Amino acid sequence: MHAWRLFESGTIIMPMKDERLSRRQCLGALVGLTAGLAGCSGPFDGLGTNSSNESTATPRSPQQTETTSEPTDTAYTGVYRNAIDSIVQLSVTDAAGRNGQGSGFFVRDRYIVTNAHVVSDTNEVQARFSEGEWRAASIVGVDPSSDLAVITIEQPPDYTTPLSLREEQPPVGTEVVAIGTPFGFEGSLTSGLVSGVDRLIPAPNDYTIPDAIQTSAPVNPGNSGGPLMDLDGQVVGVVTAGGGDNLAFAISTALLDRVVPALIEDGGYEHAALGVTVQPVTPDIAQQIGLDQPRGVVVRNVEDPAADVLQQQDVIVSINETQINSRQQLASFLALEASPGDSVRITVFREGSRQTVTLTLGTRSDSIGVLPR
Numbered sequence: 001m002h003a004w005r006l007f008e009s010g011t012i013i014m015p016m017k018d019e020r021l022s023r024r025q026c027l028g029a030l031v032g033l034t035a036g037l038a039g040c041s042g043p044f045d046g047l048g049t050n051s052s053n054e055s056t057a058t059p060r061s062p063q064q065t066e067t068t069s070e071p072t073d074t075a076y077t078g079v080y081r082n083a084i085d086s087i088v089q090l091s092v093t094d095a096a097g098r099n100g101q102g103s104g105f106f107v108r109d110r111y112i113v114t115n116a117h118v119v120s121d122t123n124e125v126q127a128r129f130s131e132g133e134w135r136a137a138s139i140v141g142v143d144p145s146s147d148l149a150v151i152t153i154e155q156p157p158d159y160t161t162p163l164s165l166r167e168e169q170p171p172v173g174t175e176v177v178a179i180g181t182p183f184g185f186e187g188s189l190t191s192g193l194v195s196g197v198d199r200l201i202p203a204p205n206d207y208t209i210p211d212a213i214q215t216s217a218p219v220n221p222g223n224s225g226g227p228l229m230d231l232d233g234q235v236v237g238v239v240t241a242g243g244g245d246n247l248a249f250a251i252s253t254a255l256l257d258r259v260v261p262a263l264i265e266d267g268g269y270e271h272a273a274l275g276v277t278v279q280p281v282t283p284d285i286a287q288q289i290g291l292d293q294p295r296g297v298v299v300r301n302v303e304d305p306a307a308d309v310l311q312q313q314d315v316i317v318s319i320n321e322t323q324i325n326s327r328q329q330l331a332s333f334l335a336l337e338a339s340p341g342d343s344v345r346i347t348v349f350r351e352g353s354r355q356t357v358t359l360t361l362g363t364r365s366d367s368i369g370v371l372p373r
Contacts, residue, residue: 100122125139165253258335280297299311315350341361
């Protein structure tokens with residue numbers, strides 16, 4: 001019930017002695033270490049002289065005065081300070097008595113968003129707040145297809161406030177931070193960039209999650225369900241997985257904004273189903289079916305509700321005037337712009353010509369897939 005990536009780290013500890021190291025001893029110790037140290041502790045004034053020997057210290061002129069200043073907060077510090085009271089550490093226990101951890105954050109007064117894989121199949125959920133209090137939490141709704149879940153706290157501390165969501169997708173290169181509980185270290189912050197957008201990633205069930213954000217911010221077990229935030233303090237995604245060095249993913253706020261209100265109101269969310277499995281149109285496929293260039297997605301299998309409307313080898317090129325050039329675009333359209341029962345106009349390339357057909361979308365279930373994993 002945690003993010004999938006695990007880092008290994010080591011620490012070199014240098015034993016301390018009662019007596020202070022001489023400058024030569026300090027430099028010798030530095031040469032012997034394989035990891036860089038920030039500095040060596042000792043009474044040096046930066047001029048190569050021992051500052052405890054007043055006769056060799058360089059005198060200051062009357063114009064030279066010592067100045068002190070308060071440390072300046074970084075942008076990361078400001079984001080952390082403003083957000084941390086709204087982020088919780090989650091401790092969960094399943095039916096077999098096994099314990100796990102995750103993260104979450106407030107989106108409404110009593111409601112906390114986390115990952116479905118953090119709280120699914122659990123008997124008990126406890127939330128720890130930034131000042132150390134623990135509260136019992138109740139599961140409100142779970143949607144494995146988006147890996148989103150909502151839990152509620154009856155009486156959260158007074159200092160908690162909902163985090164704001166970024167409305168538009170962050171461009172690649174946006175600086176972001178992940179705040180959560182990696183390996184049980186609550187309130188931890190890591191930073192990175194938005195490395196990619198519109199990603200398709202595996203869901204806890206047999207579906208895929210569209211519109212996901214890829215980030216280089218380090219993510220570890222326990223970060224799952226915590227916020228990925230920009231430096232303006234807005235949530236850009238819900239951390240869900242890490243897959244390798246500088247490779248992690250978050251569920252977009254656009255998908256969160258569609259799924260979470262339904263989880264709060266109804267305890268679940270219905271995803272629109274087109275009833276097909278598809279693959280990208282490669283240059284070879286385009287040549288075989290007579291397309292002038294590779295575009296769209298080719299239908300490989302058809303089920304209800306598309307069984308009487310679409311055919312194998314149809315190439316879907318647009319839905320409701322929205323151009324479809326990839327599996328990612330098809331999945332994002334169905335997830336973010338469509339609902340079960342909607343009537344959509346689908347333009348396909350069939351037997352050498354374009355045709356437009358109308359289809360009423362169904363409701364996704366375990367037997368009706370949208371895209372293959």
